[in-house]
Amino acid sequence: MSDLLRLATAGSVDDGKSTLVGRLLYDTKSVLADQLDAVTRASVDRGLSTPDLSLLVDGLRSEREQGITIDVAYRYFATPKRTFVLADTPGHVQYTRNTVTGASTAQLAVLLVDARKGVLEQTRRHAAVLALLGVPQLVLAVNKIDLVDYDEGIFEVIAKEFTEHATRLGYPIGSVLSIPVSALHGDNVVTPSESTSWYEGPTLLDHLENVPVEADRDSAPDAPFRFPVQYVIRPRTKEFADYRGYAGQVSTGSVKPGDEVVVLPSGGRTTVERVDVHNGQLDEASTGQSVTLVLADNLDVSRGDLIASAADAPTVTDELDVTLAWLSDTELRPGARLLVKHGTKTVQAIVTDLRARFDEQKLSTVESPELLRLNEIGHATVRVSEPLPVDEYAVSRRTGAFLLIDPSDGSTLAAGLVGKPLEVQP
Amino acid sequence: MTTATPPSTVDSLDALDRLESEAIHIFREVAGEFDRPVILFSGGKDSTVLVHLAVKAFWPAPVPFPLLHVDTGHNFAEVLRFRDDVVRRHGLRLEIAEVQDWIDRGALKERPDGTRNPLQTVPLLDSINDGKFDAVFGGGRRDEERARAKERIFSLRNAFGQWEPKRQRPELWNLYNGRHRPGEHVRVFPLSNWTELDVWRYIQRESIELPSIYFTHRREVHKRDGMWLASGPWGGPRDGEEVHELSVRYRTVGDGSCTGAVESEASTVDDVIAEVQASRLTERGATRADDRMSEAAMEDRKREGYF
Numbered sequence: 001m002s003d004l005l006r007l008a009t010a011g012s013v014d015d016g017k018s019t020l021v022g023r024l025l026y027d028t029k030s031v032l033a034d035q036l037d038a039v040t041r042a043s044v045d046r047g048l049s050t051p052d053l054s055l056l057v058d059g060l061r062s063e064r065e066q067g068i069t070i071d072v073a074y075r076y077f078a079t080p081k082r083t084f085v086l087a088d089t090p091g092h093v094q095y096t097r098n099t100v101t102g103a104s105t106a107q108l109a110v111l112l113v114d115a116r117k118g119v120l121e122q123t124r125r126h127a128a129v130l131a132l133l134g135v136p137q138l139v140l141a142v143n144k145i146d147l148v149d150y151d152e153g154i155f156e157v158i159a160k161e162f163t164e165h166a167t168r169l170g171y172p173i174g175s176v177l178s179i180p181v182s183a184l185h186g187d188n189v190v191t192p193s194e195s196t197s198w199y200e201g202p203t204l205l206d207h208l209e210n211v212p213v214e215a216d217r218d219s220a221p222d223a224p225f226r227f228p229v230q231y232v233i234r235p236r237t238k239e240f241a242d243y244r245g246y247a248g249q250v251s252t253g254s255v256k257p258g259d260e261v262v263v264l265p266s267g268g269r270t271t272v273e274r275v276d277v278h279n280g281q282l283d284e285a286s287t288g289q290s291v292t293l294v295l296a297d298n299l300d301v302s303r304g305d306l307i308a309s310a311a312d313a314p315t316v317t318d319e320l321d322v323t324l325a326w327l328s329d330t331e332l333r334p335g336a337r338l339l340v341k342h343g344t345k346t347v348q349a350i351v352t353d354l355r356a357r358f359d360e361q362k363l364s365t366v367e368s369p370e371l372l373r374l375n376e377i378g379h380a381t382v383r384v385s386e387p388l389p390v391d392e393y394a395v396s397r398r399t400g401a402f403l404l405i406d407p408s409d410g411s412t413l414a415a416g417l418v419g420k421p422l423e424v425q426p
Numbered sequence: 427m428t429t430a431t432p433p434s435t436v437d438s439l440d441a442l443d444r445l446e447s448e449a450i451h452i453f454r455e456v457a458g459e460f461d462r463p464v465i466l467f468s469g470g471k472d473s474t475v476l477v478h479l480a481v482k483a484f485w486p487a488p489v490p491f492p493l494l495h496v497d498t499g500h501n502f503a504e505v506l507r508f509r510d511d512v513v514r515r516h517g518l519r520l521e522i523a524e525v526q527d528w529i530d531r532g533a534l535k536e537r538p539d540g541t542r543n544p545l546q547t548v549p550l551l552d553s554i555n556d557g558k559f560d561a562v563f564g565g566g567r568r569d570e571e572r573a574r575a576k577e578r579i580f581s582l583r584n585a586f587g588q589w590e591p592k593r594q595r596p597e598l599w600n601l602y603n604g605r606h607r608p609g610e611h612v613r614v615f616p617l618s619n620w621t622e623l624d625v626w627r628y629i630q631r632e633s634i635e636l637p638s639i640y641f642t643h644r645r646e647v648h649k650r651d652g653m654w655l656a657s658g659p660w661g662g663p664r665d666g667e668e669v670h671e672l673s674v675r676y677r678t679v680g681d682g683s684c685t686g687a688v689e690s691e692a693s694t695v696d697d698v699i700a701e702v703q704a705s706r707l708t709e710r711g712a713t714r715a716d717d718r719m720s721e722a723a724m725e726d727r728k729r730e731g732y733f
Binding site: 003004032033034035056072073074075076083085097098100101104105230231233234235236237239240243247248249277278279288289290292303327341342343344397398401402403405409410411412415 | 440441443444446447448450451454455457458481482483484485486487488568569572575576582594595596597598599600601603605606607618619621705706707708
């Protein structure tokens, strides 16, 4: 079983995400004494009788003033079973882009709903974002269950509605679990609740500790080797006068000396001579490892190139069929001239065609929309100034992903995914 | 029922390897995309780990950027000696901005409480401006403090060096967007996802040397605001503050006027790891007066351009 779980929270504003995270940290004794003192003091100042656990995570002044989360907060905690990296993301629709940030690397998401309100527009929006980005496991935490008198019927209605929705977004049975919780009182967060005797499933923490984490597709042993070149290492020192190494991080697959590789987009072929690390060599390097490759032949390789398995190379194309999650206040219209950042390469791009907009509420598509607005998801064709070696996002969360960047001010406009990773079931 | 262990992202060497690879990837991205990066280096444990990682990232080539230290003039002598040793050993270049120079020129005024930590911001921003640095590496970690928990790995600063938390860019996958306009720069935090315990375990694994004050030693200290402070160029005990000689060590290393020692017998890295695991206080809560000033002390300093 994996020792590390990366998770993100999501859900509508006021559903109690920060309180839940605070409760999780508090009940796992991951809050240290001085942090708790500070929260207790601040809660007393606000006239509260018990510590407001959301103050543990809402780290910005404006967040505490408004009582909402604006930006992702990263938290690190551990139990004897697992270590957790938790991205607590905002619920407010205006800050959905920060939820996308938290979800892009998550293996599991905890989506909250208020038991009194049930599944809301923002719940469906977040579920679509999580499905699009390929977060493999979902937990629906039906929060504030104390405020509906721990009513089983209300829980069941919400759980059923959400599970059906998630199934249509492509989540198989078994990848979605619903739990009745009260973050405020701690029911079923770490300790099983006595008020929900009708609920027989695990507590949230139990589930987080035991859920099988699908080994990242990218680190599957049969995944093809992909290595975006970050930097050319040429020491030009006496000792290493002729050294030329290509520094990077293995995106997917593995590499060892003797492997046949192709350098893209040029297409030059050679073999790997050595896999270097500081003061030594490796027999093999795999997904996520930062190494330096020395190649047998002297090819022209520079930052932005991709070194890939010669037997299983990606498609090199200057016309990309993509899905976009639009994250900017400005609108996207066909013809827009932007930058694409893919791997270690940034190229100019034109969005030549906006083919469809995805209606994440009705789970339907609108053909040929005029534009995409903040938080909307759409299918598009993007032409790039230099051909890029890409994989489908459904195959690789690394080489299938890119950013769209505004060339004028450098801001990140969209999360780009190659292909159509979001396939809606009828 | 669950009993908890102290937070850490590490259960095995694999997890440390992951953190190391992530940090090296970040260093190389910056080297590939920026014109003039610089590493903030104080001789403290986090920035020492940062330099160690930079050396690994570019081996066998030299680290392709200089170091910068904003020296408050209130630093511990052991730390400054250590700083200069590291620079020499790795053949690096170090630029030093002395806060005292800004005070002498009248560009900064000494604070009534004598602490110089908040005074570092102006010399830092001036040095970034004068050096035309476009990427500035810092050793900040998200587990240190709740405003830091919100920081991106690539954190854009405007022409005034300010952090604008509401305008942070989405940071997706491991695609870091470092584009900025002239005059703006990017702060880069390769240790974002490390915890205090991760740092110590890495120091142990890599046999990284540290300044001696991180380990137990006898020192004369006086108590102020619940912290053990040492005498130095920044001043000594005030009336009514009794001097004790205790066995102490430092958990963080900063301006001597506001960095407290903790009572400790930990003489080795193993001892320190055991102590950190058992501690019920965060490193900043235990030792930093500057973070106790208000509920949003760190956020306010960051908005002004602090590390």
